[in-house]
Amino acid sequence: MKKVLITGANSYIGTSFEKYVKENNVDFEIDTLDLLNPNWQEFDFSGYDSVFHVAGIAHFSKDESKKDLYYKVNTELTEKVAMIAKKACVDQFIFMSSIIVYGDSTSGKRIITKQTKPNPTDFYGDSKWQAEQKLNKLSDSTFKVVIVRPPMIYGKGSKGNYPRLSKISKKLLVLPDYHNERSMLYIGNFCEFIKQIILVQDSGIFFPQNKEYVSTSDLMAKIASCHGKKALKIKLFNPLIKNLFFNDSIKKMFGNLTYEKEISKYNFDYQLIDFEKSIIETEKG
Numbered sequence: 001m002k003k004v005l006i007t008g009a010n011s012y013i014g015t016s017f018e019k020y021v022k023e024n025n026v027d028f029e030i031d032t033l034d035l036l037n038p039n040w041q042e043f044d045f046s047g048y049d050s051v052f053h054v055a056g057i058a059h060f061s062k063d064e065s066k067k068d069l070y071y072k073v074n075t076e077l078t079e080k081v082a083m084i085a086k087k088a089c090v091d092q093f094i095f096m097s098s099i100i101v102y103g104d105s106t107s108g109k110r111i112i113t114k115q116t117k118p119n120p121t122d123f124y125g126d127s128k129w130q131a132e133q134k135l136n137k138l139s140d141s142t143f144k145v146v147i148v149r150p151p152m153i154y155g156k157g158s159k160g161n162y163p164r165l166s167k168i169s170k171k172l173l174v175l176p177d178y179h180n181e182r183s184m185l186y187i188g189n190f191c192e193f194i195k196q197i198i199l200v201q202d203s204g205i206f207f208p209q210n211k212e213y214v215s216t217s218d219l220m221a222k223i224a225s226c227h228g229k230k231a232l233k234i235k236l237f238n239p240l241i242k243n244l245f246f247n248d249s250i251k252k253m254f255g256n257l258t259y260e261k262e263i264s265k266y267n268f269d270y271q272l273i274d275f276e277k278s279i280i281e282t283e284k285g
Contacts, residue, residue: 001027002198005048005090007081008055009034012159013096013190017052020191028198035077045088050198052094053081057124058160062248067123074127079134086143092201094146094194097132099183099207100125101149105255107245109181112207113260132205144203148194151209151259155187156282161252165216166283169223169231176254177233178217178241183209183258186278193270200268209264212275216254222276226283 006014009032021028033043035055045051056074057066082093101118103125120126132147139145154162169175185208193208217233224231244250273281 001029002049003029003047004031004050004052004198005045006030006032007035007051007053008032009036011054011058012157012187013153014052014054016155016157016187017191017194020188021195024195026195028195035081041080041084045085045090048085048088048090049201050092050094051081051085051090052194052198053078054096055081056096057127062122070123070127071130074124075130075134078131079138082135082138082145086138090143092144092146092198092203093135093138094148094197095131095135097128097147097149098125099149099151099257099259101129101132102257105182105251105257107242107251107255110256111258111260112263114263139203144201146197146203147205148197149205149207150185150190151183151257153185153187153190154282155278158187158282162282165220165253166223169220170227170229172220172224172231173229175220175224175231175233176217176237176241177235178238178254179215180217180254180256181213181215181258182256183264184214184275185209186273186275186282188273188278188281189271192272196266196268196270206266207259207263208270209259209261210275210278211261211271213258214275219279222279223283226280 008014018030021030033040057070078095085093101120102112102116103119103121118129120129135145152161189210190208221231241254
């Protein structure tokens with residue numbers, strides 16, 4: 001049995017992983033620590049095989065007044081938790097970073113490889129990148145650090161861009177026939193990935209993603225189809241989309257941002273659910 005501590009209560013990732021473990025009868029004992037509790041540092045970390053650190057500010061805001069908060073939570077708090085875990089002789093520390101450490105999506109083709117260097121373009125991405133560097137200094141043979149840089153994670157009850165896209169897709173009768181490519185990661189596949197990482201007690205930087213790249217146009221059409229609607233796809237909007245790439249919302253929706261598929265393959269299988277099934281499960285649950 002593996003004993004796992006999830007640091008960060010009520011997060012989508014943490015609660016999804018705990019649910020996944022229970023539903024699949026995985027031999028893990030899981031506890032959750034609420035880092036909003038001012039007394040959390042008094043918690044005894046000893047005896048845990050892995051700490052899965054999911055606490056953090058997950059979605060970017062351009063509000064400069066929140067900049068310090070991003071670094072306080074995503075960088076400083078992460079380092080503090082890791083230091084306490086290491087002192088308590090925890091074997092493995094898993095950190096939720098993000099593909100965003102590589103910067104924004106683009107209008108042109110963009111494929112991230114193992115050789116691509118992080119280049120964050122906002123303080124959300126930089127706060128994650130700074131945390132990674134601090135964790136790497138703590139990593140050694142007795143304290144295995146796992147840095148996970150997932151693309152957009154989606155699933156039933158997820159937050160962020162996917163639910164907004166889903167809401168739009170269910171309303172529109174006409175969809176833009178605009179081809180782009182994005183790496184995405186279904187929550188079920190991600191939970192399987194984390195399970196395997198804990199079982200093998202691995203360390204390093206990881207790039208999990210679904211087997212398939214996704215075009216936003218195809219994603220919207222699939223969502224509409226799940227609700228019995230067949231939207232018409234037309235190229236009329238394509239010039240407008242290209243001209244609006246200065247807009248962050250358009251860039252996030254129709255930009256290109258992918259991991260090279262080869263860097264997401266490991267010695268275990270976690271890409272269990274294909275794109276089509278994942279959208280059905282997300283939309284119909």
